[in-house]
Amino acid sequence: KxxxxxxxxxxxxxxxxxxxxxxxxxxxxxxxxxxxxxxxxxxxxxxxxxxxxxxxxxxxxxxxxxERQPFPGPGLLVRTVGKLYREKLELVRKATAIVEERLNGRGYSQYFPAIWEHDILDKGVMGDIEYLVFKVKATGVIDGRRIYGHPVMVRRYHQVTDIYTFYRQFNSENYPHVLLQLREKEDGEFVIAIRIVKTEDYMVAEVPRIDIYKELKELAEELLSLPKIKAIAFDVTPKPPATIEYE
Known part of the structure:
Protein backbone atom coordinates (compact mmCIF):
# COMPACT_ATOMS: atom_id res chain seq x y z
CA LYS A 1 0.00 0.00 0.00
CA GLU A 67 15.33 22.78 -19.67
CA ARG A 68 12.56 20.44 -20.76
CA GLN A 69 9.21 21.87 -21.83
CA PRO A 70 6.57 22.23 -19.09
CA PHE A 71 3.76 19.75 -19.57
CA PRO A 72 0.39 20.02 -17.81
CA GLY A 73 -0.43 17.34 -15.27
CA PRO A 74 -3.78 16.48 -16.91
CA GLY A 75 -1.87 16.00 -20.17
CA LEU A 76 -3.13 17.09 -23.57
CA LEU A 77 -6.65 17.26 -22.17
CA VAL A 78 -6.14 20.94 -21.29
CA ARG A 79 -4.95 21.70 -24.83
CA THR A 80 -8.00 20.02 -26.34
CA VAL A 81 -10.19 23.01 -25.56
CA GLY A 82 -13.93 22.47 -25.22
CA LYS A 83 -15.34 19.05 -26.10
CA LEU A 84 -12.99 16.11 -25.70
CA TYR A 85 -13.05 13.13 -28.05
CA ARG A 86 -10.44 10.81 -29.49
CA GLU A 87 -10.11 12.36 -32.95
CA LYS A 88 -9.48 15.80 -31.51
CA LEU A 89 -7.00 14.46 -28.97
CA GLU A 90 -5.05 12.65 -31.70
CA LEU A 91 -4.87 15.85 -33.74
CA VAL A 92 -3.41 17.87 -30.87
CA ARG A 93 -0.96 15.04 -30.21
CA LYS A 94 0.29 15.21 -33.82
CA ALA A 95 0.35 19.01 -33.73
CA THR A 96 2.40 18.95 -30.52
CA ALA A 97 5.08 16.79 -32.12
CA ILE A 98 5.30 19.20 -35.08
CA VAL A 99 5.43 22.36 -32.95
CA GLU A 100 8.04 20.98 -30.56
CA GLU A 101 10.27 19.81 -33.40
CA ARG A 102 10.15 23.13 -35.26
CA LEU A 103 10.45 25.50 -32.27
CA ASN A 104 12.95 23.58 -30.16
CA GLY A 105 16.18 25.44 -29.44
CA ARG A 106 14.90 28.95 -30.18
CA GLY A 107 15.06 30.13 -26.58
CA TYR A 108 11.34 30.23 -25.86
CA SER A 109 10.19 29.33 -22.34
CA GLN A 110 7.15 27.39 -23.53
CA TYR A 111 5.61 26.57 -26.89
CA PHE A 112 2.72 24.30 -27.77
CA PRO A 113 -0.47 24.02 -29.86
CA ALA A 114 -4.06 23.93 -28.66
CA ILE A 115 -7.11 22.93 -30.68
CA TRP A 116 -10.81 23.76 -30.71
CA GLU A 117 -13.76 23.70 -33.08
CA HIS A 118 -14.05 26.40 -35.74
CA ASP A 119 -17.52 27.30 -34.46
CA ILE A 120 -18.20 31.02 -34.76
CA LEU A 121 -20.16 32.92 -32.11
CA ASP A 122 -19.77 36.35 -33.67
CA LYS A 123 -17.75 38.35 -36.18
CA GLY A 124 -17.03 42.01 -36.58
CA VAL A 125 -14.87 44.89 -37.76
CA MET A 126 -13.16 47.35 -35.43
CA GLY A 127 -11.21 50.05 -37.23
CA ASP A 128 -8.87 48.22 -39.60
CA ILE A 129 -9.30 44.90 -37.77
CA GLU A 130 -11.61 42.14 -39.01
CA TYR A 131 -12.14 39.39 -36.46
CA LEU A 132 -14.03 36.23 -35.48
CA VAL A 133 -15.21 35.22 -32.00
CA PHE A 134 -15.27 31.49 -31.26
CA LYS A 135 -18.02 29.77 -29.26
CA VAL A 136 -15.55 27.85 -27.10
CA LYS A 137 -14.32 29.41 -23.85
CA ALA A 138 -10.76 29.63 -22.51
CA THR A 139 -9.22 30.85 -19.27
CA GLY A 140 -7.72 34.21 -18.49
CA VAL A 141 -6.52 36.04 -15.38
CA ILE A 142 -7.28 39.63 -14.36
CA ASP A 143 -6.30 41.19 -11.02
CA GLY A 144 -5.33 37.77 -9.68
CA ARG A 145 -8.66 36.10 -10.44
CA ARG A 146 -9.65 33.56 -13.05
CA ILE A 147 -11.99 34.47 -15.88
CA TYR A 148 -13.56 32.55 -18.76
CA GLY A 149 -14.10 34.15 -22.13
CA HIS A 150 -14.20 33.53 -25.86
CA PRO A 151 -11.01 33.47 -27.96
CA VAL A 152 -10.89 36.06 -30.74
CA MET A 153 -9.07 35.51 -34.03
CA VAL A 154 -8.04 38.56 -36.06
CA ARG A 155 -8.31 37.68 -39.75
CA ARG A 156 -7.31 40.93 -41.45
CA TYR A 157 -5.56 44.08 -40.29
CA HIS A 158 -3.51 46.99 -41.60
CA GLN A 159 0.06 45.84 -42.12
CA VAL A 160 1.62 48.63 -40.04
CA THR A 161 -0.46 47.72 -36.99
CA ASP A 162 1.46 46.43 -33.96
CA ILE A 163 -0.03 42.93 -33.67
CA TYR A 164 1.22 42.56 -30.10
CA THR A 165 -1.20 45.23 -28.92
CA PHE A 166 -4.30 43.68 -30.51
CA TYR A 167 -5.46 42.33 -27.16
CA ARG A 168 -5.78 45.87 -25.77
CA GLN A 169 -8.55 46.61 -28.25
CA PHE A 170 -10.80 43.90 -26.82
CA ASN A 171 -12.46 43.60 -23.42
CA SER A 172 -10.25 41.03 -21.70
CA GLU A 173 -13.04 40.02 -19.32
CA ASN A 174 -14.96 38.66 -22.31
CA TYR A 175 -12.08 37.90 -24.68
CA PRO A 176 -8.96 36.85 -22.72
CA HIS A 177 -7.11 35.36 -25.71
CA VAL A 178 -6.59 37.28 -28.95
CA LEU A 179 -4.99 35.44 -31.85
CA LEU A 180 -3.77 36.36 -35.31
CA GLN A 181 -4.74 34.09 -38.20
CA LEU A 182 -1.70 32.77 -40.08
CA ARG A 183 -3.24 30.37 -42.60
CA GLU A 184 -6.71 29.22 -43.60
CA LYS A 185 -8.41 26.90 -46.07
CA GLU A 186 -11.99 26.53 -47.27
CA ASP A 187 -12.87 23.26 -45.58
CA GLY A 188 -12.11 21.92 -42.13
CA GLU A 189 -13.52 21.74 -38.62
CA PHE A 190 -10.78 22.85 -36.22
CA VAL A 191 -8.53 25.75 -35.31
CA ILE A 192 -4.99 25.17 -34.09
CA ALA A 193 -3.63 27.93 -31.86
CA ILE A 194 0.15 28.27 -31.59
CA ARG A 195 1.18 29.52 -28.13
CA ILE A 196 4.73 30.83 -27.56
CA VAL A 197 5.82 32.67 -24.40
CA LYS A 198 8.91 33.86 -22.59
CA THR A 199 8.82 33.92 -18.80
CA GLU A 200 10.79 33.18 -15.66
CA ASP A 201 8.26 32.50 -12.93
CA TYR A 202 5.22 31.60 -15.10
CA MET A 203 3.12 34.05 -13.09
CA VAL A 204 3.52 36.60 -15.87
CA ALA A 205 4.57 35.88 -19.45
CA GLU A 206 5.36 37.82 -22.60
CA VAL A 207 4.81 36.88 -26.22
CA PRO A 208 8.17 37.16 -28.02
CA ARG A 209 8.21 39.71 -30.83
CA ILE A 210 9.09 37.67 -33.87
CA ASP A 211 8.65 37.95 -37.62
CA ILE A 212 5.67 35.60 -37.56
CA TYR A 213 5.22 35.28 -41.32
CA LYS A 214 8.87 34.33 -41.69
CA GLU A 215 9.46 32.24 -38.58
CA LEU A 216 6.07 30.53 -38.40
CA LYS A 217 5.25 30.19 -42.12
CA GLU A 218 6.46 26.61 -42.58
CA LEU A 219 5.07 25.55 -39.21
CA ALA A 220 1.64 26.94 -40.10
CA GLU A 221 1.67 25.20 -43.47
CA GLU A 222 2.58 21.86 -41.93
CA LEU A 223 -0.11 22.16 -39.26
CA LEU A 224 -2.69 23.13 -41.88
CA SER A 225 -1.96 19.88 -43.73
CA LEU A 226 -3.31 17.84 -40.80
CA PRO A 227 -6.77 16.37 -41.44
CA LYS A 228 -9.83 18.55 -40.73
CA ILE A 229 -7.80 21.63 -39.78
CA LYS A 230 -9.36 24.83 -41.13
CA ALA A 231 -7.22 27.60 -39.64
CA ILE A 232 -3.90 28.19 -37.91
CA ALA A 233 -3.55 31.13 -35.53
CA PHE A 234 -0.84 32.64 -33.32
CA ASP A 235 -1.79 33.80 -29.82
CA VAL A 236 -0.44 37.32 -29.28
CA THR A 237 -1.79 37.80 -25.74
CA PRO A 238 0.55 38.03 -22.72
CA LYS A 239 -0.20 36.75 -19.23
CA PRO A 240 -2.16 38.56 -17.88
CA PRO A 241 -4.85 38.93 -19.23
CA ALA A 242 -4.52 35.49 -20.83
CA THR A 243 -3.30 32.41 -19.03
CA ILE A 244 -0.48 30.48 -20.70
CA GLU A 245 -2.66 27.40 -21.18
CA TYR A 246 -6.28 27.59 -22.34
CA GLU A 247 -7.90 25.50 -19.60
Missing part, protein backbone atom coordinates in the same frame (compact mmCIF):
# COMPACT_ATOMS: atom_id res chain seq x y z
CA UNK A 2 1.27 3.44 -0.93
CA UNK A 3 1.49 5.87 1.99
CA UNK A 4 3.59 8.65 0.44
CA UNK A 5 3.36 10.70 -2.75
CA UNK A 6 6.36 12.57 -4.18
CA UNK A 7 5.29 15.52 -6.34
CA UNK A 8 7.01 18.22 -8.33
CA UNK A 9 4.63 20.92 -7.11
CA UNK A 10 6.14 24.40 -7.49
CA UNK A 11 5.30 27.78 -5.98
CA UNK A 12 3.26 28.96 -8.98
CA UNK A 13 0.95 25.94 -8.63
CA UNK A 14 0.13 26.88 -5.05
CA UNK A 15 -0.26 30.62 -5.70
CA UNK A 16 -2.63 30.09 -8.64
CA UNK A 17 -4.71 27.49 -6.82
CA UNK A 18 -5.09 29.59 -3.66
CA UNK A 19 -5.96 32.60 -5.81
CA UNK A 20 -8.48 30.44 -7.74
CA UNK A 21 -6.79 31.37 -11.00
CA UNK A 22 -6.43 27.69 -11.87
CA UNK A 23 -7.11 24.45 -10.04
CA UNK A 24 -3.87 22.48 -10.06
CA UNK A 25 -4.14 18.71 -9.85
CA UNK A 26 -1.05 18.50 -7.65
CA UNK A 27 -2.13 20.95 -4.93
CA UNK A 28 -3.76 18.57 -2.46
CA UNK A 29 -5.86 19.69 0.49
CA UNK A 30 -5.38 18.36 4.02
CA UNK A 31 -8.88 16.90 3.80
CA UNK A 32 -8.04 14.93 0.67
CA UNK A 33 -4.79 13.61 2.12
CA UNK A 34 -6.54 12.56 5.33
CA UNK A 35 -9.32 10.82 3.42
CA UNK A 36 -6.89 8.58 1.56
CA UNK A 37 -4.34 8.27 4.35
CA UNK A 38 -1.53 9.81 2.32
CA UNK A 39 1.46 12.00 3.08
CA UNK A 40 3.19 14.20 0.53
CA UNK A 41 6.82 15.05 -0.18
CA UNK A 42 7.19 18.21 -2.28
CA UNK A 43 10.90 19.11 -2.42
CA UNK A 44 10.57 22.16 -4.70
CA UNK A 45 7.26 23.61 -3.51
CA UNK A 46 8.89 26.92 -2.46
CA UNK A 47 10.58 27.47 -5.82
CA UNK A 48 9.35 29.01 -9.06
CA UNK A 49 10.07 27.36 -12.41
CA UNK A 50 13.24 29.32 -13.18
CA UNK A 51 14.58 28.51 -9.71
CA UNK A 52 13.86 24.81 -10.24
CA UNK A 53 15.81 24.96 -13.51
CA UNK A 54 18.72 26.70 -11.76
CA UNK A 55 18.71 24.03 -9.04
CA UNK A 56 18.67 21.27 -11.65
CA UNK A 57 21.71 22.77 -13.36
CA UNK A 58 23.49 23.19 -10.01
CA UNK A 59 22.87 19.52 -9.28
CA UNK A 60 24.45 18.60 -12.61
CA UNK A 61 21.34 17.26 -14.28
CA UNK A 62 21.56 17.06 -18.09
CA UNK A 63 20.41 20.07 -20.12
CA UNK A 64 17.60 18.15 -21.82
CA UNK A 65 16.09 17.48 -18.41
CA UNK A 66 16.81 20.84 -16.75
Missing amino acids: CGWIVQGTIKADVVETIGKIKTQHNVLTDELLKRYGLKVIEPVIDLYKHEVRALAKQLGLPKWLA
Whole structure:
Protein backbone atom coordinates (compact mmCIF):
# COMPACT_ATOMS: atom_id res chain seq x y z
CA LYS A 1 0.00 0.00 0.00
CA CYS A 2 1.27 3.44 -0.93
CA GLY A 3 1.49 5.87 1.99
CA TRP A 4 3.59 8.65 0.44
CA ILE A 5 3.36 10.70 -2.75
CA VAL A 6 6.36 12.57 -4.18
CA GLN A 7 5.29 15.52 -6.34
CA GLY A 8 7.01 18.22 -8.33
CA THR A 9 4.63 20.92 -7.11
CA ILE A 10 6.14 24.40 -7.49
CA LYS A 11 5.30 27.78 -5.98
CA ALA A 12 3.26 28.96 -8.98
CA ASP A 13 0.95 25.94 -8.63
CA VAL A 14 0.13 26.88 -5.05
CA VAL A 15 -0.26 30.62 -5.70
CA GLU A 16 -2.63 30.09 -8.64
CA THR A 17 -4.71 27.49 -6.82
CA ILE A 18 -5.09 29.59 -3.66
CA GLY A 19 -5.96 32.60 -5.81
CA LYS A 20 -8.48 30.44 -7.74
CA ILE A 21 -6.79 31.37 -11.00
CA LYS A 22 -6.43 27.69 -11.87
CA THR A 23 -7.11 24.45 -10.04
CA GLN A 24 -3.87 22.48 -10.06
CA HIS A 25 -4.14 18.71 -9.85
CA ASN A 26 -1.05 18.50 -7.65
CA VAL A 27 -2.13 20.95 -4.93
CA LEU A 28 -3.76 18.57 -2.46
CA THR A 29 -5.86 19.69 0.49
CA ASP A 30 -5.38 18.36 4.02
CA GLU A 31 -8.88 16.90 3.80
CA LEU A 32 -8.04 14.93 0.67
CA LEU A 33 -4.79 13.61 2.12
CA LYS A 34 -6.54 12.56 5.33
CA ARG A 35 -9.32 10.82 3.42
CA TYR A 36 -6.89 8.58 1.56
CA GLY A 37 -4.34 8.27 4.35
CA LEU A 38 -1.53 9.81 2.32
CA LYS A 39 1.46 12.00 3.08
CA VAL A 40 3.19 14.20 0.53
CA ILE A 41 6.82 15.05 -0.18
CA GLU A 42 7.19 18.21 -2.28
CA PRO A 43 10.90 19.11 -2.42
CA VAL A 44 10.57 22.16 -4.70
CA ILE A 45 7.26 23.61 -3.51
CA ASP A 46 8.89 26.92 -2.46
CA LEU A 47 10.58 27.47 -5.82
CA TYR A 48 9.35 29.01 -9.06
CA LYS A 49 10.07 27.36 -12.41
CA HIS A 50 13.24 29.32 -13.18
CA GLU A 51 14.58 28.51 -9.71
CA VAL A 52 13.86 24.81 -10.24
CA ARG A 53 15.81 24.96 -13.51
CA ALA A 54 18.72 26.70 -11.76
CA LEU A 55 18.71 24.03 -9.04
CA ALA A 56 18.67 21.27 -11.65
CA LYS A 57 21.71 22.77 -13.36
CA GLN A 58 23.49 23.19 -10.01
CA LEU A 59 22.87 19.52 -9.28
CA GLY A 60 24.45 18.60 -12.61
CA LEU A 61 21.34 17.26 -14.28
CA PRO A 62 21.56 17.06 -18.09
CA LYS A 63 20.41 20.07 -20.12
CA TRP A 64 17.60 18.15 -21.82
CA LEU A 65 16.09 17.48 -18.41
CA ALA A 66 16.81 20.84 -16.75
CA GLU A 67 15.33 22.78 -19.67
CA ARG A 68 12.56 20.44 -20.76
CA GLN A 69 9.21 21.87 -21.83
CA PRO A 70 6.57 22.23 -19.09
CA PHE A 71 3.76 19.75 -19.57
CA PRO A 72 0.39 20.02 -17.81
CA GLY A 73 -0.43 17.34 -15.27
CA PRO A 74 -3.78 16.48 -16.91
CA GLY A 75 -1.87 16.00 -20.17
CA LEU A 76 -3.13 17.09 -23.57
CA LEU A 77 -6.65 17.26 -22.17
CA VAL A 78 -6.14 20.94 -21.29
CA ARG A 79 -4.95 21.70 -24.83
CA THR A 80 -8.00 20.02 -26.34
CA VAL A 81 -10.19 23.01 -25.56
CA GLY A 82 -13.93 22.47 -25.22
CA LYS A 83 -15.34 19.05 -26.10
CA LEU A 84 -12.99 16.11 -25.70
CA TYR A 85 -13.05 13.13 -28.05
CA ARG A 86 -10.44 10.81 -29.49
CA GLU A 87 -10.11 12.36 -32.95
CA LYS A 88 -9.48 15.80 -31.51
CA LEU A 89 -7.00 14.46 -28.97
CA GLU A 90 -5.05 12.65 -31.70
CA LEU A 91 -4.87 15.85 -33.74
CA VAL A 92 -3.41 17.87 -30.87
CA ARG A 93 -0.96 15.04 -30.21
CA LYS A 94 0.29 15.21 -33.82
CA ALA A 95 0.35 19.01 -33.73
CA THR A 96 2.40 18.95 -30.52
CA ALA A 97 5.08 16.79 -32.12
CA ILE A 98 5.30 19.20 -35.08
CA VAL A 99 5.43 22.36 -32.95
CA GLU A 100 8.04 20.98 -30.56
CA GLU A 101 10.27 19.81 -33.40
CA ARG A 102 10.15 23.13 -35.26
CA LEU A 103 10.45 25.50 -32.27
CA ASN A 104 12.95 23.58 -30.16
CA GLY A 105 16.18 25.44 -29.44
CA ARG A 106 14.90 28.95 -30.18
CA GLY A 107 15.06 30.13 -26.58
CA TYR A 108 11.34 30.23 -25.86
CA SER A 109 10.19 29.33 -22.34
CA GLN A 110 7.15 27.39 -23.53
CA TYR A 111 5.61 26.57 -26.89
CA PHE A 112 2.72 24.30 -27.77
CA PRO A 113 -0.47 24.02 -29.86
CA ALA A 114 -4.06 23.93 -28.66
CA ILE A 115 -7.11 22.93 -30.68
CA TRP A 116 -10.81 23.76 -30.71
CA GLU A 117 -13.76 23.70 -33.08
CA HIS A 118 -14.05 26.40 -35.74
CA ASP A 119 -17.52 27.30 -34.46
CA ILE A 120 -18.20 31.02 -34.76
CA LEU A 121 -20.16 32.92 -32.11
CA ASP A 122 -19.77 36.35 -33.67
CA LYS A 123 -17.75 38.35 -36.18
CA GLY A 124 -17.03 42.01 -36.58
CA VAL A 125 -14.87 44.89 -37.76
CA MET A 126 -13.16 47.35 -35.43
CA GLY A 127 -11.21 50.05 -37.23
CA ASP A 128 -8.87 48.22 -39.60
CA ILE A 129 -9.30 44.90 -37.77
CA GLU A 130 -11.61 42.14 -39.01
CA TYR A 131 -12.14 39.39 -36.46
CA LEU A 132 -14.03 36.23 -35.48
CA VAL A 133 -15.21 35.22 -32.00
CA PHE A 134 -15.27 31.49 -31.26
CA LYS A 135 -18.02 29.77 -29.26
CA VAL A 136 -15.55 27.85 -27.10
CA LYS A 137 -14.32 29.41 -23.85
CA ALA A 138 -10.76 29.63 -22.51
CA THR A 139 -9.22 30.85 -19.27
CA GLY A 140 -7.72 34.21 -18.49
CA VAL A 141 -6.52 36.04 -15.38
CA ILE A 142 -7.28 39.63 -14.36
CA ASP A 143 -6.30 41.19 -11.02
CA GLY A 144 -5.33 37.77 -9.68
CA ARG A 145 -8.66 36.10 -10.44
CA ARG A 146 -9.65 33.56 -13.05
CA ILE A 147 -11.99 34.47 -15.88
CA TYR A 148 -13.56 32.55 -18.76
CA GLY A 149 -14.10 34.15 -22.13
CA HIS A 150 -14.20 33.53 -25.86
CA PRO A 151 -11.01 33.47 -27.96
CA VAL A 152 -10.89 36.06 -30.74
CA MET A 153 -9.07 35.51 -34.03
CA VAL A 154 -8.04 38.56 -36.06
CA ARG A 155 -8.31 37.68 -39.75
CA ARG A 156 -7.31 40.93 -41.45
CA TYR A 157 -5.56 44.08 -40.29
CA HIS A 158 -3.51 46.99 -41.60
CA GLN A 159 0.06 45.84 -42.12
CA VAL A 160 1.62 48.63 -40.04
CA THR A 161 -0.46 47.72 -36.99
CA ASP A 162 1.46 46.43 -33.96
CA ILE A 163 -0.03 42.93 -33.67
CA TYR A 164 1.22 42.56 -30.10
CA THR A 165 -1.20 45.23 -28.92
CA PHE A 166 -4.30 43.68 -30.51
CA TYR A 167 -5.46 42.33 -27.16
CA ARG A 168 -5.78 45.87 -25.77
CA GLN A 169 -8.55 46.61 -28.25
CA PHE A 170 -10.80 43.90 -26.82
CA ASN A 171 -12.46 43.60 -23.42
CA SER A 172 -10.25 41.03 -21.70
CA GLU A 173 -13.04 40.02 -19.32
CA ASN A 174 -14.96 38.66 -22.31
CA TYR A 175 -12.08 37.90 -24.68
CA PRO A 176 -8.96 36.85 -22.72
CA HIS A 177 -7.11 35.36 -25.71
CA VAL A 178 -6.59 37.28 -28.95
CA LEU A 179 -4.99 35.44 -31.85
CA LEU A 180 -3.77 36.36 -35.31
CA GLN A 181 -4.74 34.09 -38.20
CA LEU A 182 -1.70 32.77 -40.08
CA ARG A 183 -3.24 30.37 -42.60
CA GLU A 184 -6.71 29.22 -43.60
CA LYS A 185 -8.41 26.90 -46.07
CA GLU A 186 -11.99 26.53 -47.27
CA ASP A 187 -12.87 23.26 -45.58
CA GLY A 188 -12.11 21.92 -42.13
CA GLU A 189 -13.52 21.74 -38.62
CA PHE A 190 -10.78 22.85 -36.22
CA VAL A 191 -8.53 25.75 -35.31
CA ILE A 192 -4.99 25.17 -34.09
CA ALA A 193 -3.63 27.93 -31.86
CA ILE A 194 0.15 28.27 -31.59
CA ARG A 195 1.18 29.52 -28.13
CA ILE A 196 4.73 30.83 -27.56
CA VAL A 197 5.82 32.67 -24.40
CA LYS A 198 8.91 33.86 -22.59
CA THR A 199 8.82 33.92 -18.80
CA GLU A 200 10.79 33.18 -15.66
CA ASP A 201 8.26 32.50 -12.93
CA TYR A 202 5.22 31.60 -15.10
CA MET A 203 3.12 34.05 -13.09
CA VAL A 204 3.52 36.60 -15.87
CA ALA A 205 4.57 35.88 -19.45
CA GLU A 206 5.36 37.82 -22.60
CA VAL A 207 4.81 36.88 -26.22
CA PRO A 208 8.17 37.16 -28.02
CA ARG A 209 8.21 39.71 -30.83
CA ILE A 210 9.09 37.67 -33.87
CA ASP A 211 8.65 37.95 -37.62
CA ILE A 212 5.67 35.60 -37.56
CA TYR A 213 5.22 35.28 -41.32
CA LYS A 214 8.87 34.33 -41.69
CA GLU A 215 9.46 32.24 -38.58
CA LEU A 216 6.07 30.53 -38.40
CA LYS A 217 5.25 30.19 -42.12
CA GLU A 218 6.46 26.61 -42.58
CA LEU A 219 5.07 25.55 -39.21
CA ALA A 220 1.64 26.94 -40.10
CA GLU A 221 1.67 25.20 -43.47
CA GLU A 222 2.58 21.86 -41.93
CA LEU A 223 -0.11 22.16 -39.26
CA LEU A 224 -2.69 23.13 -41.88
CA SER A 225 -1.96 19.88 -43.73
CA LEU A 226 -3.31 17.84 -40.80
CA PRO A 227 -6.77 16.37 -41.44
CA LYS A 228 -9.83 18.55 -40.73
CA ILE A 229 -7.80 21.63 -39.78
CA LYS A 230 -9.36 24.83 -41.13
CA ALA A 231 -7.22 27.60 -39.64
CA ILE A 232 -3.90 28.19 -37.91
CA ALA A 233 -3.55 31.13 -35.53
CA PHE A 234 -0.84 32.64 -33.32
CA ASP A 235 -1.79 33.80 -29.82
CA VAL A 236 -0.44 37.32 -29.28
CA THR A 237 -1.79 37.80 -25.74
CA PRO A 238 0.55 38.03 -22.72
CA LYS A 239 -0.20 36.75 -19.23
CA PRO A 240 -2.16 38.56 -17.88
CA PRO A 241 -4.85 38.93 -19.23
CA ALA A 242 -4.52 35.49 -20.83
CA THR A 243 -3.30 32.41 -19.03
CA ILE A 244 -0.48 30.48 -20.70
CA GLU A 245 -2.66 27.40 -21.18
CA TYR A 246 -6.28 27.59 -22.34
CA GLU A 247 -7.90 25.50 -19.60
